[in-house]
Amino acid sequence: MPRDATxxxxxxxxxxxxxxxxxxxxxxxxxxxxxxRLARTQWEDLRDRYRSLxxxxxxxxxxxGLPDMVFAANGATVIDGRVLGAMFAHRERHAEAAAHRxxxxxxxxxxxxxxxxxxxxxxxxxxxxxxxxxGTGFRSSPLAHDEAQEFFGRPVIGLHLVDxxxxxxxxxxxxxxxxxxxxxxxxxxxxxxxxxxLARLFPDALIARKPDAAALGLNAVGDGLHxxxxxxxxxLFGPLRDRGFEPVPMDLxxxxxxxGSVKCCTQELRGA
Ligand code: ARG
Numbered sequence: 236m237p238r239d240a241t242x243x244x245x246x247x248x249x250x251x252x253x254x255x256x257x258x259x260x261x262x263x264x265x266x267x268x269x270x271x272r273l274a275r276t277q278w279e280d281l282r283d284r285y286r287s288l289x290x291x292x293x294x295x296x297x298x299x300g301l302p303d304m305v306f307a308a309n310g311a312t313v314i315d316g317r318v319l320g321a322m323f324a325h326r327e328r329h330a331e332a333a334a335h336r337x338x339x340x341x342x343x344x345x346x347x348x349x350x351x352x353x354x355x356x357x358x359x360x361x362x363x364x365x366x367x368x369x370g371t372g373f374r375s376s377p378l379a380h381d382e383a384q385e386f387f388g389r390p391v392i393g394l395h396l397v398d399x400x401x402x403x404x405x406x407x408x409x410x411x412x413x414x415x416x417x418x419x420x421x422x423x424x425x426x427x428x429x430x431x432x433l434a435r436l437f438p439d440a441l442i443a444r445k446p447d448a449a450a451l452g453l454n455a456v457g458d459g460l461h462x463x464x465x466x467x468x469x470x471l472f473g474p475l476r477d478r479g480f481e482p483v484p485m486d487l488x489x490x491x492x493x494x495g496s497v498k499c500c501t502q503e504l505r506g507a
Contacts, residue, residue, distance in 0.1 A: 238479045240288065240460035241414070244504040246338070247282055247307050248295040250274045254302040255492050259325045260373075260402045262494030274489035278305065281463070281485055281500060288461055288483075293504065295338050303328050305490060306499040308357040308405060310335030314367070314387050314505050317346040321356040324374045348386045354379035357502055358403035363416045365390070366436070370404025372396035372426075392436065395426035400449075405498045407448065408433075409455045411441070411462060411480060419455075419471070421448035441478065447471045454496040456503075465496045 253274050255263050285292050297304050310331055312319045318339050321332045335356075339347050352375075354360070359375035360383060361368040367387060369380040372395050384391035394404065401407040407424035411417045419441035422430050433440065443453055452468020462475050466484035475482045487496045 238460040240458045243290045243458055245285055245290060246293045246295055246502040246504055247500055248304050249297050250278050250305040251297040252299050252302055253305045256302055257327050259327060260494040261400050267492055269489055269492055277487050277489055278500065281497060284463065298334055301331055303493060304331050306495045307502045308499050309355040310502060311356050312360045314362055316506050318344050319348050319383055319386055320350050322350045322353050323355060324353050350379065350382060352376040352378040352382055355403060358405055361404055361408060361410050362413055363410050363418065364414055365416050367391045368404065369393050370396050373402035392432065394429040396424055397426050398424050405454055406451060407453050409453045411457045412459055414459060419443055419453060421453055441474050444470055451491060451496045454498040456498050456501050463497050
């Protein structure tokens with residue numbers, strides 16, 4: 236099938252204050268050193284790669300004391316230019332929500348919905364042509380799924396995550412083509428019921444295997460043609476090519492120490 240990239244707008248936040256000083260997911264080990272300069276270079280490579288592929292990258296100003304702010308995907312969900320703000324599950328990240336809100340206010344986004352329930356933005360919300368897929372189990376509340384459905388007016392499909400290593404939906408599932416309903420995911424990260432729902436809605440999905448999921452290979456970003464993904468997920472390259480996608484391996488080893496990779500660093504600003 237011939238594939239086409241469409242230009243995207245992304246919001247990213249430089250890892251200026253990135254550290255692993257606490258542990259709120261199994262990937263985070265505060266005793267392991269982080270190479271901050273390398274983190275910065277790797278992050279810039281990702282940003283510049285988006286730009287060289289023709290995408291626009293906006294930058295959110297990083298704030299001291301918020302070491303996870305580099306994971307910009309968690310700060311909001313934007314569909315049709317309308318913004319659902321985030322409410323973080325952990326105290327350590329609470330203040331990030333306001334920084335995102337401020338960014339949207341000062342960039343002309345008129346419609347910002349202040350959330351009533353915990354949701355970690357695109358960490359747990361994924362947008363396909365027909366649905367908003369929504370994770371729960373570790374971070375976002377199922378009540379936030381209803382809230383998103385009401386606000387966006389799109390059918391929201393709740394999915395239960397059961398493995399703490401895959402604590403956000405975007406660590407276990409990736410939308411490859413949002414003009415269609417094309418996804419890849421790691422079934423073992425989901426409850427049996429959610430696995431059945433995924434199999435029913437996405438019978439042609441690319442099914443990821445354990446080593447690729449463990450390399451955080453599902454934490455990827457697709458533009459319709461290119462799929463930027465963690466370089467360790469080598470088992471996904473062939474299957475992606477077979478489907479007409481172009482895998483773009485990225486090295487984000489330092490950010491992996493915080494439990495995030497390509498997608499976590501990238502919030503998509505979907506226009507009206
Ligand atoms: N340390 C961050 C946390 O545990 C990582 C967030 C990764 N972001 C993501 N979209 N999965 O909250």
